Amino acid sequence: MAEIALLQGKRIILGVCGSIAVYKAVDLASKLTQAGAQVDVIMTEAAQRFVRPLTFQAVSGRPVYTDMWRAENSGGLPSHIAHIGLAEGADLLMIAPATANTLAKLAGGFADDLLSVTALAAGCPLLVAPAMDGGMVEHPAVIDNLDALRRRGAHLIEPESGRLASGLTGGGRLPETSTLIGHIRRVLGLDGELSGHKLVVTAGGTREALDPVRYLSNRSSGKQGFAIAQAGIDAGADVILISAAEARPPLVGATRLAVDSAQSMMEAVLAQVADSSALIMAAAVADYRPRSVSEQKIKKADDSLTLPLERNPDILMAVKAQREKTGYPMIVVGFAAESENLVENASGKLQDKGLDLLVANDISASDAGFAVDTNRVVVLDMDGGLHKIELTSKAAIGAYIIERVGGLLA
Ligand code: C5P
Secondary structure, three states: EEEEHHOOOEEEEEEEEEOOHHHHHHHHHHHHHOOEEEEEEOOOOEEEEEEEHHHHHHHHHHHHHOOOHHHHHHHOOOOOOOOOOOOOOEEEEEEEEOOOHHHHHHHHHHOOOOHHHHHHOOOOOOEEEOOOOOOHHOOHHHHHHHHHHOOOEEEEEEEEEEOOOOOOEEEEEEEOHHHHHHHHHHHEEEOOOOOOOOOEEEEEOOEEEOOOOEOOOOOOOOOHHHHHHHHHHOOEEEEEEEEOOOOOOOOOOOEEEEEOOOHHHHHHHHHHHHOOOOEEOOOOOOOOEEEEOOOOOOOOOOOOOOOOOEEEEHHHHHHHHHHHHHHOEEEEEEEEEEOOOHHHHHHHHHHHHHOOOOEEEOOOOOOOOOOOOEEEEEEOOOOOEEEEEEEHHHHHHHHHHHHHHHHHHH
């Protein structure tokens, strides 16, 4: 698990209840620790029937808290009273898995074990991931308790549907670690520097239909666009992700609009930027599309086949025209994939397309650009500024772009 800038030095209290889903909470504690968070685990008595505290201690590298009566359980905390020490200065209280019993205690304000008493003492955001079997999650008592928590500002993670430990199928599964971490990032980012800003990000390579089964496309994976969208969520933005990258996993916290052709991407972009702070066009848009789309599958016939193509509209040019009339989006960032004369070609594009920033990557290197997790770019701005970023993760480049957009919006 790579480090996550947003999680560096963050103090997360992970409350763990008695459910078979505790095995996922072990993975969560491990991944959060690897990502740079300080994770203090509180286990209920029932949770300890499923796994030992030692397991969480081993993955978090921190003492595990189990008992509100133990005098020696406050080591390493800001106060010698365990629930006060745990609550003080915490950035997030996450309860995963949260059982029906603990939800009832939280809703009722009970304080009869270390987790429930800490929840009353903690002033930080509360993120709750319920997990239970056999349709319990749909019981009116559970629904009422969840509603009460929601009304008080708690953030809830919808349980997933699927196979339950009992063998039954239904709702109540604890989502996988990557989804849980996505929710943690969204909640921790809420007050970030892009809070209140709508950010539109495009990702992936457009697909231009030839017939009902075939299309023309390119090698863009959407990874850089998704990394930018994630960095936007980390900074508190309201992110609209217009994606032609079908295969990318869901991104928690973004509203994802699936598109395929350049035309459909353009329609979505023009509608979404009308009230947005910034547009980041990371998508690889096809320059040409087949002049006509065959209704039937094109059959093999001759030795060669000629496909007439026509130009696609340039989305950024259409955005430029709309922005001149309306003032929105306030900031526009474009990309340029170049295989020669990188800076020269890129600065021409920055001028022509009326961009505030242009991120240029050299696609001739195999460790940067399409499909890989790393990239190497040059960021050009309107004032002639040029910032080179040597080979690094797409996440780090996403964070840099978001930081620059934040600077321009400030
Ligand atoms: O002109 P070029 O395709 O190199 O420019 C790349 C930038 O323009 C990218 O930000 C890409 O998303 C955008 N683009 C566009 N509409 C097109 C082609 C590219 O907005 N038809």
